[in-house]
Amino acid sequence: MAVSSDYIVDMQKVSFSRGERLIFDNVDIRIPRGKVTGIMGPSGCGKTTLLRLIGAQLRPDSGSIMVNDQDIPKLGRSELFEARQQMGMLFQSGALFTDLSVFENVAFSLRVHTDLPEEMVRDIVLLKLQAVGLRGAYQLMPDELSGGMQRRVALARAIALDPQLLMYDEPFVGQDPISMGVLVRLIRLLNDALGLTSIVVSHDLAETAGIADYLYVVGDGMVLGQGKPEDLMNSDNPRIRQFMQGEPDGPVPFHYPANGYVDDLLGKESR
Amino acid sequence: MRMRTLELTVGVFILAGLLALAVLAVRVSGLSTNTTGDVYKVYAHFDNVSGLTTRARVTMAGVTIGQVTDIQFDKNRYTGRVEMAIFSDVDTLPADSAASIVTAGLLGEKYIGISVGGDDMMLAEGDEIYDTQSALVLEELIGRFLLNTVSSDD
Amino acid sequence: MKASMTDRIALLGRSGLDVVGTLGRSGIFLFQALAGRSQFGNAFGLLVRQLYAVGVLSMVIIVVSGLFIGMVLALQGYNILSGYGSEQAVGQMVALTLLRELGPVVTALLFAGRAGSALTAEIGLMKATEQLSSLEMIGVDPLKYVIAPRLWAGFISMPLLAMIFCVVGIWGGAMVAVDWLGVYSGSYWSNMQNSVQFGEDVLNGLIKSVAFAFVVTWIAVFQGYDCDPTSEGISRATTRTVVYASLAVLSLDFILTALMF
Known part of the structure; x- marks a missing residue:
């Protein structure tokens, strides 16, 4: 107990493959409690998969994933739904329930998991909406909101039950600079004010490095590097350097693996 | 309020279905003649x-x-x-x-x-x-x- | 080219495994959705909402189709039967055709097109926009919250719709035969009442439509839940729903008819 209590998530020797493709190969990742941890990597390296593994929407081929000292993949269906009440997840698209109003979206988990009187539900919902600055929009339907506002409502919904762990899946994708700034500030603010642990999965370098206390860089199914953002910036590892500096070519090649260029142009079948 | 009209139309729908069954029983298959x-x-x-x-x-x-x-x-x-x-x-x-x-x-x-x-x-x-x-x-x-x-x- | 024969056999094997796998998944899916009690206080509200979407919204197409099919049956039946001088049997013919076959079958086909495709598209969209994952992360089982009410709504709606279809059709037949073609209304109805058996015809038709409801709703909901969460995947799943459901209904109809009558 004492060993892992500093870490809310402790993944050890986790392997996961989708079909033939190995996405994680013996990965160890530990998420410190009470901090904002960024998980970065190029597109398609399985960052979202990582969150789904933690949320047990996917099961690893091998390895253990401890969340709050519970081995998540080994839990039964009902225990799992219990455990997930401690987690909040902000999906890439917001994933608001389109047939419910903003208010009902935020109230949803309260209604399902608690027997609070209507007055209290109302107070809590307005409190959460106030935190994301959208209290005035509580009567609207999700499709009346902009993408950035939808994400903020989704954030309010994710914190409705005061989870210990909040996971953000690509929160900055497709946001204009203003809503991006709002989100960055909110993530930091909520983390500190509510005593949460946050995991931010993103490939947006500047924003993520700006708010994260600790960074993991993943790629090719492995953890390429970890540490404080400023340490990683100055890393010697060429792969990390390429990613952090945004160089087009390097250990991660610009070109998709192909036959010789000249051979191709001359029409030689090299198979 | 919206929920109420919803419930109402669904109620009417179910009633119509059951009524249809009753019509089939009584009027179409003439079930009534030997019971009433x-x-x-x-x-x-x-x-x-x-x-x-x-x-x-x-x-x-x-x-x-x-x-x-x-x-x-x-x-x-x-x-x-x-x-x-x-x-x-x-x-x-x-x-x-x-x-x-x-x-x-x-x-x-x-x-x-x-x-x-x-x-x-x-x-x-x-x-x-x-x-x-x-x-x-x-x-x-x-x-x-x-x-x-x-x-x-x- | 050399390996083409073994390739083909392997392809056959792979698609066979695919089919078995899909069947297995859909069975587990159905069991998990329906087994156990709902954990929601407002389960009734969820069901009502779906009954509205699945049942009430299908009423128009069912009533209109039923009316026209009944009218056409009466017209055709009259033309054929009047050749034997027994046009008073037109009521019996309309009623038996509707109750035994057309009522349940056509309702199921229309239902697959109207409500089934909508169910698939809706659930597929919920999957694509991560609403289903979102429910899971909130600690709510989407099988119980999203799928189960839709399944029940389908199971309940379709038999009701089939009954409405039959009644409207018989009424439409009466309109054509009695009011237009001049068959004596007494013989239209009494002929019908003498030949239609409640247990044999009405109940068997009802049983058929319950079976169709089960199959069509199951296919529609599973296709939505199992689809590729992309716009292309959703549109393919919707098409599959209509095709599979129609084929399943027609083949099941043959089996049930062979067993029943």
Whole structure:
């Protein structure tokens, strides 16, 4: 107990493959409690998969994933739904329930998991909406909101039950600079004010490095590097350097693996 | 408020469905005739009941006054024994009334037609109609017709 | 080219495994959705909402189709039967055709097109926009919250719709035969009442439509839940729903008819 209590998530020797493709190969990742941890990597390296593994929407081929000292993949269906009440997840698209109003979206988990009187539900919902600055929009339907506002409502919904762990899946994708700034500030603010642990999965370098206390860089199914953002910036590892500096070519090649260029142009079948 | 109109229309929908089932039961399959109203049972023996089915109509003057409830073979008399349920309010059938099996149209369904007798006694529960006329069998009719033509030629 | 024969056999094997796998998944899916009690206080509200979407919204197409099919049956039946001088049997013919066959079957086909495709698309969209994952992360089982009410709504709605279809059709037939073609209304109805058996015809038709409801709703909901969460995947799943459901209904109809009548 004492060993892992500093870490809310402790993944050890986790392997996961989708079909033939190995996405994680013996990965160890530990998420410190009470901090904002960024998980970065190029597109398609399985960052979202990582969150789904933690949320047990996917099961690893091998390895253990401890969340709050519970081995998540080994839990039964009902225990799992219990455990997930401690987690909040902000999906890439917001994933608001389109047939419910903003208010009902935020109230949803309260209604399902608690027997609070209507007055209290109302107070809590307005409190959460106030935190994301959208209290005035509580009567609207999700499709009346902009993408950035939808994400903020989704954030309010994710914190409705005061989870210990909040996971953000690509929160900055497709946001204009203003809503991006709002989100960055909110993530930091909520983390500190509510005593949460946050995991931010993103490939947006500047924003993520700006708010994260600790960074993991993943790629090719492995953890390429970890540490404080400023340490990683100055890393010697060429792969990390390429990613952090945004160089087009390097250990991660610009070109998709192909036959010789000249051979191709001359029409030689090299198979 | 919106939820309420939703519930209301769904309620109407379910009601309409059940009502449809009721209509099918009562109006289309005529389930009601043997369940509603009091009836009394009357029996009749026919030499030939071919084509008559249970739930066939029993009519008088073209009006339905009951239905056939059972058809069995009487092994002592070698006849078909038909049980009819007559509506209780039709309690003025003379005891010597005649029952015949008739056909509606050329290919139509068979039913029982009752013609009035002149007795002072009325038919009651469990009575039997003695004067009966059997179903017309087309083949027999044609056969008899051919026989007659042949014999008249002689 | 050399390996083409073994390739083909392997392909056959792979698609066979695919089919078995899909069947297995859909069975587990159905069991998990329906087994156990709902954990929601407002389960009734969820069901009502779906009954509205699945049942009430299908009413128009069912009523209109039923009316026209009944009218056409009466017209055709009259033309054929009047050749034998027994046009009074038209009521019996309309009623038996509708109750035994057309009522349940056509309702199921229309239902697959109207409500089934909508169910698939809706659930597929919920999957694509991560609403289903979102429910899971909130600690709500989407099988119980999203799928189960839709399944029940389908199971309940379709038999009701089939009954409505039959009644409207018989009424439409009466309109054509009695009011237009001049069949005596007494013989239209009494002929019908004498030949239609409640147990044999009405109940068997009802049983058929319950079976169709089960199959069509199951296919529609599973296709939505199992689809590729992309716009292309959703559109393919919707098409599959209509095709599979129609084929399943027609083949099941043959089997049930052979068993029943």
